[in-house]
Amino acid sequence: xxxxxxxxxxxxxxxxxxxxxxFVEYGVAAARDALGDAGVDWRDIGFVAxxxxxxxxxxxxxxxxxxxxxxxxxxxxxxxxxxxxxxxxMALEAARQRxxxxxxxxxxxxxxxxxxxxxxxxNSGERGDDPDWLRFRLLGATNPTYFAxxxxxxxxxxGATPEDFAAVKVxxxxxxxxxxxxxxxxxxxxxxxxxxxxxxxxxxxxxxxxTSDGGAAVVxxxxxxxxxxxxxxxxxxRVAAVSTVTPTFPNTVxxxxxxxxxxxxxxxxxxxxxxxxxxxxxxxxxxxGPDDVDVAEVYDLSTAxxxxxxxxxxxCGPGEAEKLLRDGATTLGGRxxxxxxxxxxxxxxxxxxxxxxxxxxxxxxxxxxxxxxQAEGARVGISANQGLFGHGSSVILTR
Amino acid sequence: MGTTRVPAIDGWFTxxxxxxxxxxxxxxxxxxxxxxxxxxxxxxxxxxxxxxDSALEDxxxxxxxxxxxxxxANYQPPEPYVPVTDPHIPFCIAAVELEAExxxxxxxxxxxxxxxxxxxxxxxxxxxxTLFSETDDGGDTTEHMIWKWRPxxxxxxxxx
Numbered sequence: 070x071x072x073x074x075x076x077x078x079x080x081x082x083x084x085x086x087x088x089x090x091x092f093v094e095y096g097v098a099a100a101r102d103a104l105g106d107a108g109v110d111w112r113d114i115g116f117v118a119x120x121x122x123x124x125x126x127x128x129x130x131x132x133x134x135x136x137x138x139x140x141x142x143x144x145x146x147x148x149x150x151x152x153x154x155x156x157x158x159m160a161l162e163a164a165r166q167r168x169x170x171x172x173x174x175x176x177x178x179x180x181x182x183x184x185x186x187x188x189x190x191x192n193s194g195e196r197g198d199d200p201d202w203l204r205f206r207l208l209g210a211t212n213p214t215y216f217a218x219x220x221x222x223x224x225x226x227x228g229a230t231p232e233d234f235a236a237v238k239v240x241x242x243x244x245x246x247x248x249x250x251x252x253x254x255x256x257x258x259x260x261x262x263x264x265x266x267x268x269x270x271x272x273x274x275x276x277x278x279x280t281s282d283g284g285a286a287v288v289x290x291x292x293x294x295x296x297x298x299x300x301x302x303x304x305x306x307r308v309a310a311v312s313t314v315t316p317t318f319p320n321t322v323x324x325x326x327x328x329x330x331x332x333x334x335x336x337x338x339x340x341x342x343x344x345x346x347x348x349x350x351x352x353x354x355x356x357x358g359p360d361d362v363d364v365a366e367v368y369d370l371s372t373a374x375x376x377x378x379x380x381x382x383x384x385c386g387p388g389e390a391e392k393l394l395r396d397g398a399t400t401l402g403g404r405x406x407x408x409x410x411x412x413x414x415x416x417x418x419x420x421x422x423x424x425x426x427x428x429x430x431x432x433x434x435x436x437x438x439x440x441x442x443q444a445e446g447a448r449v450g451i452s453a454n455q456g457l458f459g460h461g462s463s464v465i466l467t468r
Numbered sequence: 469m470g471t472t473r474v475p476a477i478d479g480w481f482t483x484x485x486x487x488x489x490x491x492x493x494x495x496x497x498x499x500x501x502x503x504x505x506x507x508x509x510x511x512x513x514x515x516x517x518x519x520x521d522s523a524l525e526d527x528x529x530x531x532x533x534x535x536x537x538x539x540x541a542n543y544q545p546p547e548p549y550v551p552v553t554d555p556h557i558p559f560c561i562a563a564v565e566l567e568a569e570x571x572x573x574x575x576x577x578x579x580x581x582x583x584x585x586x587x588x589x590x591x592x593x594x595x596x597x598t599l600f601s602e603t604d605d606g607g608d609t610t611e612h613m614i615w616k617w618r619p620x621x622x623x624x625x626x627x628x
Contacts, residue, residue: 190546190547191548193547195548197477202548203477205545205546205547205548205549206476206548206549206550207476207477207599207614208561208574208575208576209541209545209549209559209561209576210541210545210561210574211541211545211546213539214539214541214561217539217540218536218537218538218539218561218563219537220539221537221538221539221583221588222536222537222588225537225587225588225589226588266542267540267542268542268543269539269540269541269542270539270540270542270583271539271583272539318515318516318517319504319516321570321571321572323536323537323563323572323574327574328507328508328573328574329507329508329571329572329573329574330571330572331504331515331571332504332505332506332569332570332571333570333571334503334504334505334568334569334570334571335499335502335503335504335505335516335519336502336504336516336517
C-alpha cells in the first residue's frame, strides 16, 4: 500500500530557548517563516491545524484558532489537535487528510510552546481518577522515571553502558553545533555527562532532555497546487507517510503515565510492540522499508531512548543499537545519520512544536540545505516519536 | 494521640488488620471471557477487544514477581508527590512482572534498597508501607499506606 503524496512547500521555526514569552509569538514567527519559505500568501491558505499546548491556558487548547486569529482571520476552517508529544503529527495529519480529500489545496500546520522550569508536572488540583496525577502522588514517578526503566533494561539485558548513553549525547551535541534553531550549541564530552548529577539511574542530567520554548510550522499542499505554484516543476520534498497509530491490546511495555502494562494472560501478544508498530505503519504507507532510509529524526527524550528507536525503526536488530552507534553509522558522515539537527539533546522539548520541528529538519536535509549538519545525498527521511497515553507519531518524507 | 492507617487510594489493594497474619495484595479485575487481568481494577468494561460484554470479577494479584526494570528518584518529585523527608532521600521505583497475570506493575521499593541491590529478573515481593503521614493539631497521626516492592532475600526465597 502506498498512498497519494502531498507536497511540503515550506517550513519554518522560531529558535528554541527559554525565552519566557507568549507561545503565540513563537507560533506566528514560525508560521510567517514557513509561508515565506513556501512563497504562499496567508490569504491563500485554506486550512489551519494547530498543535495544542496544555500549559498556556485556553488559547493553547484551541491552538488552531489562536494562530489563525493572530495571523488575521480569513474565514477558513481550523482544527486543534492534542496527542502529547505526538500533537504536531496529529495536526499535520489533519492537514494532509484535508488536502488528500480535495477540501483544500494548501494548508498551514503550527505548533508552539512556552514551558515552565524543571520536571514537567501534571495539571493542578486533586484528581484522584487521573493516572497522570496519581503516578506522581502514589509512586513519585516523573517522566525520567519511565525513561530510566527502559534505559536500565538496555543495561541489564544488552550490556549497554553509561558510556554508550553519553556517546549519544556527545554525537547529538556535535550535530547541533551549527543549527541556528537549536537552544544548546556547545560540545559536550563523555566526561561532562558522567560528571552531571544522577537523576534517575542510570540516567544523568545530561542524558535527559530539557524543556524549551519554541515554535515550528509547515505548509503542505496538493501535488497539483505545488506544480502550478512552482511553474510546472515537481516539489522537492513530499510527505510519503504519516503514522498516528495507537497500541494494540495487550501492550506489554510499561507506558507513561500507567501503573501497569496490559495483561497478556488472555489474548495473544501482537507481533510488533507499540513502538515498532509506529514505524511499521509509516513504512507500509510509504511503500518503503528501513533499508531505504537515509536520515532520521527520532525522539531522544533520553539518550537511551534514541537507541531504542534504532531497533524499533528497524535500523538494526534488538540489542544491536549500541554497536550501530559505536560504529558511527548514526553520526553525520555515517550510513544513516540520526538526529542531524542535534535532536532533543540540543533543542529541549517544546511539546506541540517538536514533531513539526522534526519535519522541518528532514525537509532541510532532503533539500540539501542543512548547512553544517547535512546528511549527504539524503532522499528518504523518517521521524519518530511517541506521545504519552498511546500516541504514535512517524512521518516519512521523500524527495 | 493515636495512629490511624488509611489506604493512600481506595480499592487498589487489601489492607489486612495488623496481627491478622494475612498478607496484603493488589486488587485487580479479571475479564471472565478472555482471562485478561486489569490493574488498577477496571470497573467499566473489559478492555480486551471483543470481550466488551464479559463480566469483570475482583481478584487479588500475585504478591511475588520478577523485576522487569528499576530506577531511582534522586530528586524530589514535584506535586502532587508529598515529600516524606527534608531533605529528600532517594528511593527506588520498580516495575515487576507477575507470572500468572503476565503483566508488569510499578511500585516504589522499600526504603534502604538502592539500585546496586537490584537486577532485572530478581524476585520481588509486595509489602504495605507508609507513603506519607500527617499529624493533626491534636497529635493524632494518619499514615497513608501504599504497596511497595522489596527484594526477596535468599532465605525467604527458599521457603516459598
